Amino acid sequence: MRILLVGAGGVGDAFAKIIARRTFFEHVIVCDYDLARAERTIVAIGLKHGHAVAARFSAEQIDAGDPDGVASTARKHGATHVMNAVEPKFVPTVFAGALAAGCDYLDMAVSLSEPHPTDPYRQTGVLLGDDQFAQAADWETAGRLALVGMGVEPGLSDVFARYASDHLFRQIEELGTRDGANLVVRDDAGNEIFAPSFSIWTTIEECLNPPLIFEKDRGWFTTEPFSEPEMFDFPEGIGRVECVNVEHEEVVLMPRWLDAKRVTFKYGLGEEFIGVLKTLHLLGLDRVDPVRVRSAAGPVLVAPRDVVAACLPDPATIGPRMTGKTCAGVWVTGTGLDDRPREVYLYHVTDNEWTMREYGTQCVVWQTALNPVIALELLAAGTWGGIGVLGPEAFDAKAFLDLMSAPESEGGYGQPWGMEDRLAS
Amino acid sequence: MRILLVGAGGVGDAFAKIIARRTFFEHVIVCDYDLARAERTIVAIGLKHGHAVAARFSAEQIDAGDPDGVASTARKHGATHVMNAVEPKFVPTVFAGALAAGCDYLDMAVSLSEPHPTDPYRQTGVLLGDDQFAQAADWETAGRLALVGMGVEPGLSDVFARYASDHLFRQIEELGTRDGANLVVRDDAGNEIFAPSFSIWTTIEECLNPPLIFEKDRGWFTTEPFSEPEMFDFPEGIGRVECVNVEHEEVVLMPRWLDAKRVTFKYGLGEEFIGVLKTLHLLGLDRVDPVRVRSAAGPVLVAPRDVVAACLPDPATIGPRMTGKTCAGVWVTGTGLDDRPREVYLYHVTDNEWTMREYGTQCVVWQTALNPVIALELLAAGTWGGIGVLGPEAFDAKAFLDLMSAPESEGGYGQPWGMEDRLAS
Numbered sequence: 001m002r003i004l005l006v007g008a009g010g011v012g013d014a015f016a017k018i019i020a021r022r023t024f025f026e027h028v029i030v031c032d033y034d035l036a037r038a039e040r041t042i043v044a045i046g047l048k049h050g051h052a053v054a055a056r057f058s059a060e061q062i063d064a065g066d067p068d069g070v071a072s073t074a075r076k077h078g079a080t081h082v083m084n085a086v087e088p089k090f091v092p093t094v095f096a097g098a099l100a101a102g103c104d105y106l107d108m109a110v111s112l113s114e115p116h117p118t119d120p121y122r123q124t125g126v127l128l129g130d131d132q133f134a135q136a137a138d139w140e141t142a143g144r145l146a147l148v149g150m151g152v153e154p155g156l157s158d159v160f161a162r163y164a165s166d167h168l169f170r171q172i173e174e175l176g177t178r179d180g181a182n183l184v185v186r187d188d189a190g191n192e193i194f195a196p197s198f199s200i201w202t203t204i205e206e207c208l209n210p211p212l213i214f215e216k217d218r219g220w221f222t223t224e225p226f227s228e229p230e231m232f233d234f235p236e237g238i239g240r241v242e243c244v245n246v247e248h249e250e251v252v253l254m255p256r257w258l259d260a261k262r263v264t265f266k267y268g269l270g271e272e273f274i275g276v277l278k279t280l281h282l283l284g285l286d287r288v289d290p291v292r293v294r295s296a297a298g299p300v301l302v303a304p305r306d307v308v309a310a311c312l313p314d315p316a317t318i319g320p321r322m323t324g325k326t327c328a329g330v331w332v333t334g335t336g337l338d339d340r341p342r343e344v345y346l347y348h349v350t351d352n353e354w355t356m357r358e359y360g361t362q363c364v365v366w367q368t369a370l371n372p373v374i375a376l377e378l379l380a381a382g383t384w385g386g387i388g389v390l391g392p393e394a395f396d397a398k399a400f401l402d403l404m405s406a407p408e409s410e411g412g413y414g415q416p417w418g419m420e421d422r423l424a425s
Numbered sequence: 426m427r428i429l430l431v432g433a434g435g436v437g438d439a440f441a442k443i444i445a446r447r448t449f450f451e452h453v454i455v456c457d458y459d460l461a462r463a464e465r466t467i468v469a470i471g472l473k474h475g476h477a478v479a480a481r482f483s484a485e486q487i488d489a490g491d492p493d494g495v496a497s498t499a500r501k502h503g504a505t506h507v508m509n510a511v512e513p514k515f516v517p518t519v520f521a522g523a524l525a526a527g528c529d530y531l532d533m534a535v536s537l538s539e540p541h542p543t544d545p546y547r548q549t550g551v552l553l554g555d556d557q558f559a560q561a562a563d564w565e566t567a568g569r570l571a572l573v574g575m576g577v578e579p580g581l582s583d584v585f586a587r588y589a590s591d592h593l594f595r596q597i598e599e600l601g602t603r604d605g606a607n608l609v610v611r612d613d614a615g616n617e618i619f620a621p622s623f624s625i626w627t628t629i630e631e632c633l634n635p636p637l638i639f640e641k642d643r644g645w646f647t648t649e650p651f652s653e654p655e656m657f658d659f660p661e662g663i664g665r666v667e668c669v670n671v672e673h674e675e676v677v678l679m680p681r682w683l684d685a686k687r688v689t690f691k692y693g694l695g696e697e698f699i700g701v702l703k704t705l706h707l708l709g710l711d712r713v714d715p716v717r718v719r720s721a722a723g724p725v726l727v728a729p730r731d732v733v734a735a736c737l738p739d740p741a742t743i744g745p746r747m748t749g750k751t752c753a754g755v756w757v758t759g760t761g762l763d764d765r766p767r768e769v770y771l772y773h774v775t776d777n778e779w780t781m782r783e784y785g786t787q788c789v790v791w792q793t794a795l796n797p798v799i800a801l802e803l804l805a806a807g808t809w810g811g812i813g814v815l816g817p818e819a820f821d822a823k824a825f826l827d828l829m830s831a832p833e834s835e836g837g838y839g840q841p842w843g844m845e846d847r848l849a850s
Binding site: 276295302 | 708
């Protein structure tokens with residue numbers, strides 16, 4: 001297996017550092033628009049694991065927006081797999097480049113949606129992933145696999161949903177992905193500061209898009225932003241966090257393979273963050289069209305959202321100043337195998353101090369990057385396999401979770417997952 | 426009386442339109458940095474009242490930041506009074522120019538404060554008005570009067586406090602200025618929009634400065650922003666509005682002339698507005714130092730607060746789209762003349778639809794501009810008089826309130842004020 005890793009940003013860098021500890025692959029070509037960034041990742045791997053490991057990586061410049069460039073780079077290096085780790089807006093071009101080069105393909109976010117032109121908060125327009133699924137026949141004809149949405153959410157969440165469907169439930173009422181954290185960032189004086197652990201630009205986009213819900217007898221539909229707020233109790237000391245509906249891949253992926261009456265995704269933004277996003281929207285500070293602003297050099301045109309981003313700490317720099325845990329999981333309700341009501345939460349928790357110490361990577365990107373490495377290992381071993389455009393729930397979940405949770409000394413990833421039964425007995 | 430009006434912005438324009446209906450003065454020289462703006466005010470007066478009235482006004486260009494220019498303009502026109510209606514940052518220069526020209530002086534906001542250098546949220550630094558009161562001896566020596574803080578708040582609020590002190594209370598516990606409104610701005614489709622009726626730039630400054638409180642046995646001290654939130658019930662249908670401490674002139678002026686155990690100012694910002702200001706501060710969007718932001722023309726430097734202002738509707742344009750009332754008043758507690766506990770709220774309410782119809786001016790600036798006109802009429806009549814640097818509470822409040830409330834047909838201003846006794850009997 002020769003992997004063309006497209007993107008050496010936060011998640012791509014973490015992917016390389018995680019896979020560096022495994023032996024199932026032959027070579028990873030770390031590609032970035034900024035070659036120095038790709039080289040920096042390999043230098044870090046060399047410092048940690050020595051020359052022999054670093055020699056299994058090479059750096060390459062790439063333009064993720066150019067499908068021909070992606071294809072020719074893949075061919076040049078004899079890549080068998082393209083691992084897409086750049087922003088979702090580049091999904092179409094990297095996806096096309098991989099197919100053109102005859103590679104299998106993985107990503108961690110699917111092609112973007114477009115809101116309904118006249119009724120955006122009730123009806124769907126173009127769904128997340130529509131562009132990719134429309135090309136499924138081409139991938140099948142070519143005999144190649146595109147495994148889409150294989151990060152943590154989507155990704156591990158979809159694996160959990162498949163596991164619940166196969167091993168825990170006879171009938172599923174709701175598959176509800178629930179994501180929450182208790183991460184805190186402090187300034188040099190030790191005071192808590194407002195510093196999102198992910199791009200505020202992307203977060204605004206994600207949270208202000210019409211949230212997506214699936215119901216079996218209604219299909220996909222949308223709501224107003226921040227709908228159906230609920231306090232969800234997260235495990236391992238994270239505690240109760242206010243969650244609201246947002247648009248997310250799980251809601252399009254799970255219903256394609258799994259049988260559930262309702263599929264939702266709620267993001268544990270917390271009251272403060274929800275309040276911030278609402279205020280930014282109220283004041284028009286989420287806008288991406290430029291406004292005219294006075295400056296010492298005369299009037300200038302800037303996008304308010306860019307100004308908001310410029311005022312906050314760069315998420316790439318906050319890892320060392322952050323403490324706490326992040327939790328990804330799926331809350332499942334329905335009828336258990338014993339025909340009695342059942343409610344479970346399947347989850348995986350990552351601690352930022354641990355990822356910083358072990359990988360020099362903050363926990364949110366580390367947890368995202370872990371899952372495609374595991375998936376590639378299962379594909380390399382032939383445990384997972386398939387052709388066409390498939391989501392994580394199209395594959396055997398138990399094999400994935402077993403490899404993830406097995407101790408490193410036994411060839412696993414040493415990452416246990418948890419399950420809470422939530423119905424009082 | 427020949428009045429040099431410095432500033433033909435919102436309040437200056439309203440001042441000219443209000444005084445145009447009176448006869449006590451000889452001439453008003455309407456001055457602005459932008460001469461066209463001064464001329465526009467006089468044209469509006471001519472259209473409403475005819476040539477004879479407009480002939481009592483003339484326009485002049487002025488730089489409020491240049492004391493010599495202010496003085497020479499005042500001398501050139503034989504001004505007897507300088508009426509300062511520009512931003513508070515120009516108080517020192519207009520104040521100095523008036524004294525140099527041998528004029529009496531009025532303003533509606535006093536010289537700015539500076540926070541305590543090391544302990545800003547507990548101790549005071551330079552107080553509001555300190556710079557002006559430090560020059561009191563010069564005004565006394567010159568035999569000239571500087572009547573400072575003579576708008577609505579400060580201004581009418583201080584008149585109410587003096588009235589309560591003279592006519593309603595034997596002993597005063599608290600003089601609490603309370604300002605609230607139920608103003609709503611709608612877009613063309615009739616939907617409520619977020620559009621402050623005053624400069625967001627100034628509001629941020631006012632609300633994020635350390636709030637000021639006076640206590641007789643402690644002196645002046647400060648608190649964290651938005652301290653001591655309370656729901657205050659405003660009259661005439663405005664209803665309950667959340668009010669918080671802010672720094673305001675009343676707290677420095679009232680204790681200089683009136684005896685009270687505690688003096689406060691609370692602004693009825695309302696929960697939404699308080700939330701917005703807190704969020705802007707949390708994200709650093711209230712900052713006035715420039716940040717580097719990407720733009721189509723490359724990186725530019727802009728002050729985040731300027732971007733916030735650029736995203737909101739210009740307060741000068743929202744009058745026609747605004748409905749509701751604004752209320753200024755003083756809540757007084759203590760012992761009444763009958764030696765029993767007493768609690769009253771003295772207030773004046775202005776309706777935006779009425780000010781728009783009668784004056785083409787939104788209610789907040791109209792209510793501000795009304796009071797210095799009344800004060801000037803009392804000074805012209807010799808009812809009020811004095812030398813040195815004095816606040817509104819240094820003068821007879823009953824004469825002011827009688828002139829304000831008397832019907833226009835009887836030579837008054839037709840602006841009744843209200844009083845609510847708030848202790849259940």
